[in-house]
Amino acid sequence: MNNIIPVKVARAEMITPLVRHFTLRAVDGLPLPVFAGGSHVIVSMYADERVIKNPYSLLSDPADTGSYGIAVRLQEASRGGSRYMHEAVRVGDMLEISRPVNLFPLDTLARKHLLIAGGIGITPFMSQIHDLKRRSAAFELHYAVRSLANAPFAQHLLNENPGRVHLYADDQGERLDLDALLGDQPLGTHVYVCGPQGLMNGVRAAAQRSGWEAVSIHSEAFTAPIAGAPYTAVLARTGQEIEIGPEQTLLEAAEAAGIYPNYMCRGGVCGVCETRVLDGQVKHLDHYLSAEDQATHQKMMICVSRAACERIVIDL
Amino acid sequence: MPFPIKSKPNYCLLAADWTGRHHILIGQGAGSEAMLRAARQLVAAAAPVEIHFNSDQADTALIDELKGLSKASSITSVTIYPHARAVLSHLAEILDTARMGSRFYVAGSEAFLWDVTRIAARFGVDPIVIQREATGKDGRNVYCIHCKTTLTNVTTNIVQCPHCHRHLLVRDHFSRFRNAYMGVCADAEVPGERPPVEEIAR
Secondary structure: OOOEEEEEEEEEEEOOOOEEEEEEEEOOOOOOOOOOOOOEEEEEEEOOOOEEEEEEEOOOOOOOOOOEEEEEEOOOOOOOHHHHHHHOOOOOOEEEEEOOEOOOOOOOOOOEEEEEEEHHHHHHHHHHHHHHHHOOOOEEEEEEEOOHHHOOOHHHHHHHOOOOEEEEEHHHOOOOOHHHHHOOOEOOEEEEEEOOHHHHHHHHHHHHHOOOOHHHEEEEOOOOOOOOOOEEEEEOOOOEEEEEOOOOOHHHHHHHOOOOOOOOOOOOOOOOOEEEEEEOOEEOOOOOOOHHHHHHOOEEEOOOOEEOOOEEEEOO | OOOOOOOOOOOOOOOOOOOOOEEEEEEEHHHHHHHHHHHHHHOOOOOOEEEEEEOOOOOHHHHHHHHHHHHOOOEEEEEEEOOOOHHHHHHHHHHHHOEOOEEEEEEEOHHHHHHHHHHHHHOOOOHHHEEEEEOOOOOEEEEEOOOOOEEEEEOEOEEEOOOOOOEEEEEEEEEOOOOEEEEEEOOOOOOOOOOOOOEOOO
């Protein structure tokens, strides 16, 4: 709904058993928007019964306006988005993407950038590394993977960035020692982490133990909305009632009913979709509201959170 | 109450930040009392504490007390610099080898506080990890926007630029980049017609 760019799938290839790499080009042949490394786009997928919208980091060179690259990991407990991207999308198909949004920018005044990736969390760093090299900035990438066979783009990154990429394969017993890494960095280093929740928590905790201030710690969570019990939402402005299915978010249900609330990240981190709750209890699944706000049950992030009861009344 | 002009800096009383892994105190002149106060709090720190102080125009009794702190086990070093710029020159060396987890406590004139902050910024240190306590009676640095001269120790609201001779209105807009308040021609429309000269509080 907001600034959609129709794109065509120019290439699609499996680069590991679970990861599919797509190259997207604008349908109208015009240049795609320039973006800063760390940006993502929201891909709209028109599956049989519903529209699925998932954010995917742009991994291509931000200066390349001819095409965008994204990589999708097939999630076992998928709501359908990654499965759709793996099984239903073919080369030549059209997709709709949003304009790029950046919630994970580099801090350009940093003296050194420490990039820590876990699995598919490598994607935002790939576009950032293009920007870092263009600026001749100091950086290191520490990339933790389950196995070398499941290490998307690892060989490419090692080849392109000799001496700056460190790979840790779990099945080889290689461990990233976060306390050792974060305990001895020069002043002015910023750390960026993207990957599973455990890795992100680990980096934050290690950084705090070593006395890093919060402004130097950056993270991007790839949280897919969590399923839950179905419930009814009453849209107070019109009195309309909508049903939210177990695999569906309130935002998606509203859109399916022809109502288009504001949103940006669809991942519970940016705050744009905050909606007032007039009645009912909320099951908060976001990373945006403070604990105090969550306790009041007067606000919810409709892109990820759910009702904790059967019926909720919201200001929409 | 915060100043209506957002860029006008606010200062604090130096206070130990126990989340730090290394405490670095830097001071000058009238900042000796603040430096002592902060150092005495940090004596209880498990992390190393180093003190760098420019004694030019400082109270000698307080300098002696600072030197005496080096006997405390947690205070790793107390270095006294006799010359005004010496501590700033040494600062770059300190920053080059310092690690993440360091905290900075600075006390001295306003101009000194921002000299330190600007040098630290070259090393990627965010101003938020530097505590600044403004001390002493020094006036403002004022930047003449017309001829780009920086005047020092300005204590009045109108001051004459020694280079271009314009009479400047000293505004509360402060540039961290230039370490100076904005000075703009006070009588551009009708030369000679200026507001009365008044003393300004820092």
